[in-house]
Amino acid sequence: MKVGIVAASRTAYGELPRWRPHELTYLAVEEALAKIGLPFRDGYQDIVTCSSDHWEGMTLTDIRHGEVAGGHLGPGEEKVCDDGANAVLLGCVKILSGQADTVLVTACCKETEVLDPSVIENFAFDVPFQQLLGLDFTQAAALQAVQYMDRTGLLPEDLARAVIEARRKGKDNADVFCREEVSEEEVRDSPMLAHPITTLQRRPFCDGAVALVLASEDKALSLSPQPVWVTGLGSCCEAHNLGDRDLSSPEALRAAAARAYGMAGIRDPAAEIDLAEISDHYAHQFYLWCEGLGLCEDGSAARRLQAGNFDRQGPLPVNPSGGLLCGVPRYVAGANAVMEAFEQLRGEAASRSVGKPPRIAVAHGTSGPAGQHHCVIVLERGF
């Protein structure tokens, strides 16, 4: 049996003080259901939500996200507390298990309500050792960037190029937060967060939500003439202690990708995959994740970006949406990557469309410090 994606919708991402978090979820849900005429609540048997109690300052945020997704006295609801790609993965698992034939998946985060995100991130580190160091995710990523640069000879201008290229693509994406192009000087001279990461090399924090409708093979075909199949799912977790990991070598990502590719029957990802949407929370991670996903040789991603290989018109477009460096909220990120891939495969990506119509796409999400956990989803055009 296969799982199909039949509809997806997102809010525009940005500073959205007019909306409460679950109202953002509702906007995405309402639009996704309307696209295929699926009735609210009765049209699906299960809901997977993705949100964070810490970012909303509320216990059980799925009380409100579940409610606006139609969870009252009808379909069941489960909340995934990692990146949104995991919520899509659980949605697929539910369908494959036979417990549901249609599942609504939502992800939401309102990052701009939090005064000091570092405090929340610091609480993700283990109590006895790393938390006491005062680490946050940017500092963990900075350690990773330094190690990666040291190992591969990546230069500060390469980091800047990842941002410049992301923003150049993001200019055509009406839904991302930051759509202005930036120069190498601007990236280099933006305030330093943790060496070598400057402000523009970090994903801008913003608000938004995304909703997707997943369905079993038969149901998907009856709901949409243009389903996109989920053919591969893989996730993997690495050790927590940063000192126990080689931060410049994403083992968990490689393992997650191997699992997803194995399930999808992909032997040579660089040759077979037509498009990738990856979760580059920091500039250096664009390169690191490209290599971890097997989209290019280890240590070659920077060269390939410079050569235009990852352009929309290039042989293997990566992040034609602009990616996270243009501003997509955390938690939403991985689910948004799935939605971007879905739209590209259906030819609905408008000005973000890649040159050659893609058949196979890969979407990626990550959570935890310096990419401790990864989730990889392979999608295939079903028409």
Add this chain to the structure above:
Amino acid sequence: MAIRPAIVGVGQTYHRSKRPDVNIGELCTEAVRAALEDAKLPPEKIGAFVVGNMELFEGRYMQDMWQADFVGAVGKPLIRVTTGGTTGGTLASVAFEHVASGMFDLVMAVGFEKQSEGDTRAGLKTVADPLWNRWQTTGAIGYFARVATFYIKETGAPEDAGSRVRLRLARHAARNPHAHLRMDLESVDQVMKFPYLIPPLRQSDMCPASEGACAIIVASEETARKLPRKPVWVDDWTSVHKEMVYVRGGRHSTADLEMAADRLFRRNGIREPMKDISVAEIYAPATWAELEWLEAYGFCEKGDAWKLEEKGQFHFDGPFPVNPSGGVVCTNPIGATGLIRVAECALQLRGDAGEHQITRKPTRGFSTAWGGSGWTVAHLLSADGL
């Protein structure tokens, strides 16, 4: 269902109000180790992990990242699912789904709570919508005092009905080495001496704040048959949410409990629940809720549960054993509580519950978890060879 899941191993820690001897990770390791020993499996055999707890109670962010090292999930698929009080039940459901999907052969679910490291009441206070409901700051006690008040008013139950439930649960807990409160309670009069929290709800009617962890190992049918333990088959599971839309001041609703049980019983051809099911491990955080909810699940008619309690029907050696483990009123490590219901049910169906083993022939088990704004997760398990 694509592949039939089975529970092949369970493990839990002992429970106390404080476990200063271990940190969160170490607490989880105790349960994981116990489950692996029970299943006689080496840790490397586990293909995926499902973990969870109350997200805000210990204040930990992305708890699964730190937990990964301690549950053995490094290099493996891991997913964190948190649904409040129902978390433990949800962990089991998601583990069942992982196996039923055909993607994994052996999956471990781990739930825990270490309430002394955070502030449960502060966490619970933020459960209400900040715009509309945050003024309700009573937490769980106010809700269950209302359950008790309505139960007495509507069924004519005497004021000692809750204490009778506690007496039964205390007797059960005394036989369960894993239970938190193993009090030596001998008579209803003795229980009735506990002070009121909010009348008619007494201290003895309410669950404690416990620290502990629980883990279960779920296998596909093919693998389960090759493992040493008698498999406990997972027949079905469901979850029903009642969201925060109930009328203020009006009677609380039990619609989630009714709908979940009805859905499971109908899907699995259970017409006479008390006859067809031989043991119930239900998540009732207060004694009065246990009475009201046994009726809501459809085990007996409205207003009959307290009478059956008086007749001793729900004792572990009675005709319809309810919470032979001592239940939630004696042990409540929130993120693990729902999973303990599943684990205890599995032990009963295997015949491995020791001193609190039911005397009735174990055939089918019913376990639930409850939480949120009125959410029920329910599972139906059956013994091998049924």
